[in-house]
Amino acid sequence: MRLNPIVKKDIKVQSRSMRICWGVFAYELILALVFFLAMAIIQQESAYSTNNIYSRLVWLYPVLAVTQLIILGVVVPVRTASAISGEKERQTFDIMMTTSMTPFSVIMGKVMTAIVQSMFFVVASMPVMALSFVIGGMSWSYLLWFLAIALLVSLFSASIGIWCSSLCKKSISAVIMSYGLYVAFFLGTMLPYIIYQIAESAAYYNGTVTTVTGYSYGENVCLFWLINPAVYLVEFFVEVMTGESFVSQIPNIGTGTLQTGGPIRYIASGHLWMVLSTVMFVAISILFLWLAARRINPIKKHGAKNKA
């Protein structure tokens, strides 16, 4: 297999700019600050309790991991937003499209660049992260889990960024649009549940459902949470830290004597949920990348538009 030329070129070009140095510096600085802050809080907490301080140090793992994932989630769209629109602004995009590169390989090159870069940050911050294993006593196998999730977060946010980049003329509007999409994933997937809750409490208040027994299917709106990145991370870290599943509580959040019915009963168990959710995120990423590739193809196969 040969390396995508775009990856090779982009990495080379970006490694020559000072931006990457400052980037790594800022990344590690934030991590270090979070580390000291977490340590300070842990120390203070254990001052008032008889618990061994070491039992609390394991919390360094989720704190440092989540910090990194949030930074990646924020930074990756900014970097990828210029992937296509930047080439258009520089007017190198047309030339690229006249070469043997297919639109899809251009997109793949861009997404791979983004992933390699964010993994570079993650690896560069290993020394800080390692603290949570060394003094926190976390099992090293969780390092691999963290890497896998960092990979998924990078893929997901990169594909959002690239899709927006292919739609927008200006890089800056691509960034804004990417964050807009984030909001849609974080809050939009919560909306059906919120509406359901309001409707149900209204019904409860009116006394229409109090005596009904049987199955309630309303909780199935929580299936939207499968594509909510926040739920995904919460589920992962809650399970790692406490050994309990967060989402398996969902079937119990129905009110009254109703039993929860429908697919949510089976899906909302820790492992199945994580597997399904992972598959969904990968599928959504691929969908975005496919849409982006379609979008940048100058020769569209179906329904060719005349308006440029």
Place this chain on the structure above:
Amino acid sequence: MLQINHLYKNYGKFRAVNDLTLHIPQGDLFGFVGPNGAGKTTTIRIVCGLMVPTAGNIMINGVDAMTHQKEIKKQIGYVPDFFGVYDNLKVREYMDFYGSMYRMTSREIAKISDDLLELVNLSDKKEVYVDTLSRGMKQRLCVARALIHNPALLVLDEPNSGLDPRARVEMKELLLNLKSMGKTIVISSHILSELSEMCNSIGIMDHGNLVTAGRIEDVMENVFGSNQLIITLDDGRETAVRIANEYAGVKVNSVGEHEIKLSHTMSKAEIAKMIGTMIANDVVVTGFHKQEGDLETLFMRVTNQEGGQENATQSNC
């Protein structure tokens, strides 16, 4: 080589290219001329597969460009009218990058890019960052880049814009060089005199219509009825006129103290032969050239019907 059939392109309701049919034979250096907004760039972008035409088709070496994108891309090298380069990338790496986009191996790329940089006179700049090159150098680098995959057809959109006279001459030499290597070249410009020096055929476009196209001599003949040639000489005027009159299709228009103006339908080779005969017969020929402003007149005449008439009459006297 390049066959464009009934090409149409609409931008919304605006028609940028209207029923363009054109054939460019193998080995031609074809000049695409027209005023701003004539539709040159639009046509070129369609040929290069960067746009879908509203109607019509394009054949390159008998292969339909719309349905066989992959093969076509290997045959075309494209130099756009505006282009940028990447920061922090060296000339050699720039060539590498585009070479690998054509799936060439690094050994192939290294060999070809050395030759190409030599050809465009940038051999000593291999390790220089591309964004620090001068405009003319970037332009030549872009030509070298367009040739990395050894395409049969090279398409350049206004390669001379923004170049100083010296860089233009270098560009012209480069293109003539490429032509002698057997490449088919399409170049667009709105500066006619430049094209007339290097192109062997031209097409004139205006408002999306191809007004006329063909070999330069034929186009001129179509518009003026014949070509104008001015021979300047020091001695042997009578002999010169006699020899000129021996050639078919030559009409001596005026004979001055040191120059003869004639209209003709001869090929370049025939002109050379005629001048040669004159010199052999002791005529002291000091120079000969096409009538000044001919192409500009032609340009005005075909792109602007009313204004063109006046200009044409001026040039005939």
